[in-house]
Amino acid sequence: MTTPSMFESPTHAASTPDLLVVADTVLTMERHSTPLTDAAIAVTDGRITAIGSAAALLATHPDAPTIGGPNHLAIPGLINAHQHLTGDRLIRSMIPDDLEAGRSIFEWAVPAHAAHTGDDDELSATLSLVEAACNGVTFTVEAGTVAHPSRVLAGFDAVGVGGTLGSWGWDVAGQPWAGDTVDQVLDRQREVQRLTSGHERVDGWVTLVGHDLMSDELVAAASDLARAKGTGITFHLSPSDSDTAAYLDRTGKHPAVHLADLGALGSHVLLGHGVHLADDEVERLLDTDTAIAYCPWAYLRLGQGVTRAGRHIEFIDQGGRVAIGCDAENAGDAIDVLGAVALTAGLAKDMAMDPTVFGAHRALHHATLGAAEALGMADEIGSITVGKRADIAIVDTTGPEWVPRSPDPILQLVWASDGRSVSHVVSSGRVVVRDGEPTLVDRTALAVEAQERHRSLVERGHLG
Numbered sequence: 165m166t167t168p169s170m171f172e173s174p175t176h177a178a179s180t181p182d183l184l185v186v187a188d189t190v191l192t193m194e195r196h197s198t199p200l201t202d203a204a205i206a207v208t209d210g211r212i213t214a215i216g217s218a219a220a221l222l223a224t225h226p227d228a229p230t231i232g233g234p235n236h237l238a239i240p241g242l243i244n245a246h247q248h249l250t251g252d253r254l255i256r257s258m259i260p261d262d263l264e265a266g267r268s269i270f271e272w273a274v275p276a277h278a279a280h281t282g283d284d285d286e287l288s289a290t291l292s293l294v295e296a297a298c299n300g301v302t303f304t305v306e307a308g309t310v311a312h313p314s315r316v317l318a319g320f321d322a323v324g325v326g327g328t329l330g331s332w333g334w335d336v337a338g339q340p341w342a343g344d345t346v347d348q349v350l351d352r353q354r355e356v357q358r359l360t361s362g363h364e365r366v367d368g369w370v371t372l373v374g375h376d377l378m379s380d381e382l383v384a385a386a387s388d389l390a391r392a393k394g395t396g397i398t399f400h401l402s403p404s405d406s407d408t409a410a411y412l413d414r415t416g417k418h419p420a421v422h423l424a425d426l427g428a429l430g431s432h433v434l435l436g437h438g439v440h441l442a443d444d445e446v447e448r449l450l451d452t453d454t455a456i457a458y459c460p461w462a463y464l465r466l467g468q469g470v471t472r473a474g475r476h477i478e479f480i481d482q483g484g485r486v487a488i489g490c491d492a493e494n495a496g497d498a499i500d501v502l503g504a505v506a507l508t509a510g511l512a513k514d515m516a517m518d519p520t521v522f523g524a525h526r527a528l529h530h531a532t533l534g535a536a537e538a539l540g541m542a543d544e545i546g547s548i549t550v551g552k553r554a555d556i557a558i559v560d561t562t563g564p565e566w567v568p569r570s571p572d573p574i575l576q577l578v579w580a581s582d583g584r585s586v587s588h589v590v591s592s593g594r595v596v597v598r599d600g601e602p603t604l605v606d607r608t609a610l611a612v613e614a615q616e617r618h619r620s621l622v623e624r625g626h627l628g
């Protein structure tokens with residue numbers, strides 16, 4: 165542990181900050197950083213403007229509002245790199261966990277989405293993002309299945325957190341929200357770009373459902389659109405081995421090889437999952453600098469074979485960019501990135517049958533700075549760094565899981581605790597969770613509305 169020296173943005177040095185985040189331990193999660201003790205983080209206009217000793221910053225700015233204090237640990241706001249914000253939320257933990265793979269998607273998830281109204285979308289996104297925020301998540305990548313993007317954007321605004329957002333993208337005849345032509349699908353994505361243009365916290369991304377549920381023309385054109393707009397694109401690929409079988413049958417090539425040959429991969433691409441990858445696919449993903457969102461709880465809940473086939477740690481060790489995600493409320497269910505971080509570390513060790521492999525420190529990197537790098541946003545989020553967005557999660561260390569305090573706060577954070585230890589959350593400089601409660605939305609009113617909408621959705625979608 166080190167006592168912090170002062171890092172300051174010269175333009176804000178003199179004025180009173182909007183907020184001082186105070187903690188007995190700060191994990192900046194910058195590369196090669198060590199924990200700072202008795203530190204404070206100054207926030208002005210949504211940005212981190214100084215990091216230094218708590219005593220010095222409190223003395224310089226006696227009038228600044230503060231949050232945290234002794235018995236608090238500050239970490240960067242966590243990044244959830246793959247989360248469905250609609251569809252599953254209102255039928256949370258309702259899809260049986262003993263169904264064949266296709267049935268859970270086509271008998272449950274797709275009909276639930278098809279029956280979703282705009283009101284359902286906004287409520288679902290708000291609920292999901294409240295859960296995420298209360299567990300320390302300040303940035304969420306929507307996974308590519310949104311029918312009413314403006315309503316999901318309203319959910320982001322209601323909770324006050326950031327993320328990326330696209331529109332439902334597939335060109336599969338006879339399915340809900342399908343475009344008849346590639347242009348129709350892409351027009352919807354362009355609409356989201358317009359909707360999010362200039363937004364402080366939410367970026368428009370191009371999103372496709374992916375798998376083998378997209379034509380070659382669509383995925384190539386969608387990737388080009390993201391490139392042209394300077395944004396990211398995300399879609400699902402190979403969480404189970406069924407995409408491999410479908411692509412081999414249709415193209416004679418492994419999925420990622422086929423997509424690379426189409427020119428659809430690149431550093432702007434975040435693949436959801438990539439659990440079942442052949443050697444030639446790992447090679448092409450590394451060559452094209454394509455990133456992967458890794459959602460280990462979903463693969464366990466759905467029995468998709470990550471313990472046998474997953475190559476994410478090998479991919480990371482070869483320089484691949486990986487970010488951790490939580491997926492959906494019927495695929496891993498809990499929106500708790502810290503829980504997924506612990507599982508990432510545990511699976512890596514167990515699959516290698518070697519306790520020296522990976523570990524809590526490396527795993528946490530892939531929910532913070534490493535995740536930001538996978539999203540192409542490392543200059544903006546992922547670490548507590550002067551100049552970056554003031555996205556900070558503050559953990560209360562008075563709970564039993566924190567007694568006694570370990571000299572290694574990352575070991576204790578990852579292995580002993582989870583999102584429930586998070587007490588306050590700052591997103592773009594605004595306190596969006598205080599004492600475990602969202603500050604901008606009424607959680608009780610949301611719960612009443614959710615129970616009603618759940619009933620209505622189950623009836624309209626003929627679910628269960």
Ligand SMILES: [Zn+2]
Nearest residue numbers: 307400436491
């Ligand atoms: Zn997904």
